Amino acid sequence: MNSDPSGRETLAEMGAAIGMQAAIGAIVGGSMEASMRVLAYLTSGNEVDAGNLVFEFFDGFMQGAIIGGVFGALFGAFGAIAAESILANCVLRSAFLTMGLANSFDGIKGILGGNYWGGSLKIVEGILWGLGALPNYYRGGIENSTYTTAAETNPTKSKGWRLGDPPDNLTAAGKEPSWSTVRQRYWKNEAYYNSNQYSAENVSRMQKGLAPQQMNLKTGMMESMEIHHNYITQSSGLPDMHAPWNLKPVWPDEHAMIDPNRFTGG
């Protein structure tokens, strides 16, 4: 997918989407209108004339194509906005659904009134409109993670992680690692690089990706070492928040002293 670093669609892609939607709208609208006009002509009871039939077809097609193209372009433009905005996405899908239901009801009404061909075509048109309500056009926010890979958004990070590598390396699939994964990698690295600073029990824990522990001699309870985000807070969600330079191991009391969001209760 050709996306800018934020994962949003580019202007070229938006233009292409609008154009494609307009073309599809023109073809579908033209075909529908031409079919209806031809059917209406054939079932009118008048004598069938080949020239009139061709005229009805092309006249209907052109009329349908113009209306379909305009509507298609409008929906395409709205679709491009819907890729950015959840609200626009909801409005667009609701519009498709409403048009689908309205045309379907018209079709049913037509069939019940004896206009079988016209009613059937209206139902088909309603179904086509309704199909437009099915896709999720929104591509930002949370769903962005499945839309644009982290490798595209952060080209400076390597894919995959081996012992000793920065803990915030991307996963093998190119995704941003979860905090749980970063934490495990961090402690494994700590055991790898600084084993002389910990007891054998704690080195063993860290090799499994677990935090070292100690007896809190003030409380008489065991406590685990924590990882503090020095400069970029974890709640910021910024790309480098788990970078090694932003992480510092701290015991809970120190963490509470330097981080207003961390309370030990003691």
Added chain:
Amino acid sequence: MPSFEKEFRESKGQPFEYNGNAIIGIDRLNVEKEISGYIELISTNSDWLQGVILDVNGELEINTIKGQKFILWQNHMKKPTFFHGTSKDKQLLVWNAWDTGNGVTNYWHNGAAMIKETDGDAIIYRCNDGHPDDNFDDIVFKIVIDTDSE
């Protein structure tokens, strides 16, 4: 090489005996509500930066800075460092700390332990840092509590 971490885990932080000495990880000095005194570095012998933590349930003032908990690093303890303040539960908590060079304040784990001695009014602490040994000379310091405040 002894690491006292296991012993402290088993004793749930309570003192235990080792080679005829009472080994403590934290000292709870009994003081009056109004407290004053000083702390002085005697010696250090470690490749890691040594420190001492003073902690009260109240407020201490050291060099015009007020707080509940202070860490005094060895390079700021060469002269006697005076403190005064209040302790609601009449206790002054003391334990040693170290920094391996990465800016992390460590204490209570691996080889950390203290032996407490008295010399007149002074309480002397011979301490082990995180190195798993039993020489108790990584930092040696003394604390004197003013008797008129006790």
